[in-house]
Amino acid sequence: MSERRVTMADVARRAGVSPTTASFALSGRTDMRISDASRKKVLEAARELGYRPNVTARSLRTKSTQTIGFVSDRITTTPFAGDVIRGAMEAARERDNLLFITEAGGDRDAESSLVHALLDRQVDAVIYASMFTRYVTPPKELFGRRVVLLNCLAPGFDAPSVVPDELEAGRDAARALLAAGHTEGIWAIGGHQAVPATPEGIIAGNERMRGLEEVLREGGARLDGVVECDWDTRDGFREVSALLAAGHRPRALVCLTDRVSMGAYQALGEAGLSVPGDVSVVSFDDQDIAAVLRPALTTLKLPHHQLGRLAVELILRRGPLEAVVHRVPMPLRERASIGAPAAG
Amino acid sequence: MSERRVTMADVARRAGVSPTTASFALSGRTDMRISDASRKKVLEAARELGYRPNVTARSLRTKSTQTIGFVSDRITTTPFAGDVIRGAMEAARERDNLLFITEAGGDRDAESSLVHALLDRQVDAVIYASMFTRYVTPPKELFGRRVVLLNCLAPGFDAPSVVPDELEAGRDAARALLAAGHTEGIWAIGGHQAVPATPEGIIAGNERMRGLEEVLREGGARLDGVVECDWDTRDGFREVSALLAAGHRPRALVCLTDRVSMGAYQALGEAGLSVPGDVSVVSFDDQDIAAVLRPALTTLKLPHHQLGRLAVELILRRGPLEAVVHRVPMPLRERASIGAPAAG
DNA sequence: CTCCGTTGTTAAATCGGATTAGCAAGTTGC
DNA sequence: GCAACTTGCTAATCCGATTTAACAACGGAG
Incomplete structure (x- = not known):
């Protein structure tokens, strides 16, 4: 150049x-x-x-390139991406590191090839990330390397994981409902554990529900029902419409993602029910739409930025990495979708 | 490692x-x-x-690192990001290149510092990207370097630009309306040129409106009015509500972004008007929400993926880069928000 | 039989730094 | 006054490739 x-x-x-x-x-x-x-x-x-x-020249001798590789299955899709990368990048920059960002699209061969491309460039470490919290098996090229698993778990693979604290988030959702006075007519949409078509749900869905049920029970509240569905707007709309058509009159919906919440809003709207006047809604993820829905959605934020940041911070700490699971809190974004229970 | x-x-x-x-x-x-x-x-x-x-070692001798730097003001914000990067990455991978992704957050100093970090690592070229189509002045460190401007223009800076073809998109929006029979009661929301608070609109907004007006005029149709507003959901809601409150009864809305469209949907819904039965809506961007709104939104897609891909392809072509502006078509995503005009 | 041109291969230099080993000059100790 | 340390600096190597210059071995021409 x-x-x-x-x-x-x-x-x-x-x-x-x-x-x-x-x-x-x-x-x-x-x-x-x-x-x-x-x-x-x-x-x-x-x-x-x-x-x-010249960092390249220096690296040849010192073996350290001040560069970290980032491999993910997909960086596009909504729930993840930008914020994670930004968090990781910021933390990297603070220590004069740069990030190679790559995406394998779920293809194992592409993944191996990318990891090779990274190792050929002598990256100091690799962040292996998944867009949904799930179990993974990293490519063999990463064995014995300095690796941090981001938003995923790999039992038996000797590396730390950084994941959102879904269990506590489930508890917080329950607490928010209890605090507003809800004890009955509560339905969960998109739980208990996701249908096979939505493998993304296997960890997040389970833990959110577990925390939710635990605190509701302790608070003397009852979960009237759990509707399983895909974690998207279309399914949320369909299932809530069906629920209402079947004659149920929920007082509060716990939607397992904001996308499902958006579908729920559409179904409630078309049925002439208002949020939160007739039905309260609490959700998870805090995607962009959460803030612009009417009324704005109260939801538990996926701490993407923190996730990315922590992954890099772990890598840049001296010494070997310990295979520990780091759980990052999911803060409650209180907006306008929870109200007092509608009169019986 | x-x-x-x-x-x-x-x-x-x-x-x-x-x-x-x-x-x-x-x-x-x-x-x-x-x-x-x-x-x-x-x-x-x-x-x-x-x-x-060992690519690092090779680079020292050959001067080519097979690595491209990507500098953007912000990779988070919705309208851009993921797809651009993915397109760029794919094109890079096909030629055994990797991308350093960085974000300066609009801070000039951070920008310079990042460019230095990239040059210190001997990147073969730099993609200087903006999240919104606008005029930029790249940092001086990039002068004389192999650079492609992505989604921005810098008159006087000797480098090619890759931008969406907003003018033609405006024309296509008009054509879609004309094809459905709309000739009157057409309003543009979020034009003519964006308010100062939304500098993102200065190029996109102008060109979309120019193309729109040109084809409507040629088609014998009339634009009843242009409402200026920020390109977000809140403003879209507010302005369309105000429009209706003032007694206007539009037959078709041209919303300058999907976010504005979402606000328009909310306002129309609360006023008891249906899309597209009472009012047709055509939009720009094709963000995620466009497909899940009810009814699904007909919109002109910002070709993010192609933008990223073309930028890298230009870089990887042999020979010097010519300071040409490459305009990438914005395809029409026909969905369900345009219908025949409501009976007068 | 010598000279010259191929052919196939290798020794050595290079890229831009980091690091090791060693070398002068100045100090201290006795 | 001379050995033993310090202090301050530099020559030489190394990192892992690429690239230039040169060198044997062989064949054909004269």
């Missing part, structure tokens, strides 16, 4: 010292004795010439 | 030839004469040892 860069040799020449001295002066190492005078001359020369070290 | 890699020297040793011969055999160059026997031995040895070249 054009025009010769200033090298360390240039700096040394201008400062009137050897490249060795320049190297030590610039790296600021104290184990090699450099006089203050020399150090100052070198730093001065470097500044004047606008010297910047 | 652990365990010594197999080097070319290892391969040469096993094949019983010099590193030089191994290098030529592996790179498959024909300008240096290597016997078929030697070539075969080397390839065989490489395969047996699972040799993979």
Whole structure:
């Protein structure tokens, strides 16, 4: 990419010292004795010439590229992506690291090929990420490497995992409902565990429901029913419409994702029921639509940004990585979809 | 990252030839004469040892890292991000390249710092991207470098731009309305040019409106009015509500983004008007919500994926980059929000 | 039989830094 | 006054490839 860069040799020449001295002066190492005078001359020369070290060259010798690879199944799809990457990137930048972002689209061969491409570039570590919290088996190329699992779990694979605290989120959803006075007429839409077509739900769905039921029970409240459905708007609409058509009159809906909530809103709207006047809704994820639905949706936020940030922070800590599961809290975004229970 | 890699020297040793011969055999160059026997031995040895070249080391000599930097103001926000990056990444992978993804958050200093970090790693080229089509002034560090501008324009900066063909999209929106029989009662929401608070609109908004008005005029149709507003759901709701409250009864709304459309849907719904029975809606962007709104929204898709792909393809073409503006078509996603005009 | 041109291969230099080993000059100790 | 340390710096190597220059071995021409 054009025009010769200033090298360390240039700096040394201008400062009137050897490249060795320049190297030590610039790296600021104290184990090699450099006089203050020399150090100052070198730093001065470097500044004047606008010297910047060639990271590629340095890596060859030091083995550290200050670069992290990020492999995910899919970065597009809504619930994940941008925020995770941004969080990871910010944390990386704070320590002068950069991220290679890649996506394998769920294809095992593509995944292996990408990991190779990353290793060929000598990345210091790899973040292996999934868009949905689930169990994974990382490609064999990653065995024995410095790896952090992001939003996924791999029993038997020796690496830390960073995942949202879904269990506690389920509890918080229940607490929010109890606090508003709801004790009956509560339905969960999109639980108990997701249908096979939605493997994304196997962990998140289970844990959210487990936390929800636990706290409702403790609070003396009852879950009137659980409707299983795919975690999308269409299914949410269909199932809630069916529920209403069957004569049920829920006072509160716990929708397992915002997409399902949006479908629920549509169904309630078409049935002439208002939120939260007739029916309260509490949800999970806090996607973009949550804030712009009318009324705005109260939901438990998936901590994408924190997830990405923590993954990188773990990697950049000195020493070996421990195979621990880190659970990141999902904060409650209180908006306008929960109200007092409608009069019986 | 652990365990010594197999080097070319290892391969040469096993094949019983010099590193030089191994290098030529592996790179498959024909300008240096290597016997078929030697070539075969080397390839065989490489395969047996699972040799993979160290891209970092190679780069030092060849100056080419097979790596592209991607700098954007923000990768999170909805309308952009994921798809662009995915398109760029796919195109890069097809030619054995990888992408450094970075985001400066609109901060000039951060931007410079990121560009430096990229150049320090010897990227072969940089994609300078904006989330909204707009005019930009790239940081001075990029002058004279191999750069492609993505979704932005920088007059005077010697680099190609890749942008959506907003003008033609505006024309297509008009054509879709005309085809359904609309000739009056047409309102544009979110045009003519965006308010100062929404700089994102200055290019997209202008061109969409220009194309729209041009074709409506040619088709003998009339634009009853243009409502300026921010390009978000809240403003869309507010402005369309106000429009209806003022006694207007539009037959068709051209919303300048899907977010505005969503607000329009909410306002129409609360006023008891149906889409497309009472009012047709045509929109721009094709964000995720477009497909799940009820009725599904007919909209002109922002070709994010193609944008990213083309940017990388331009970079990977041999030879210097020409400062040309490449306009990528915005395909019409016909769904269910346009119908015949309501009876007068 | 010598000279010259191919052919196939390798030694050595290079890329831009980091690191190891060693070398002068100045200090201290006795 | 001389050995033993320090201090401050540099020559030489190394990292893992690519690339240039040069060198044997062989065949054909004269």
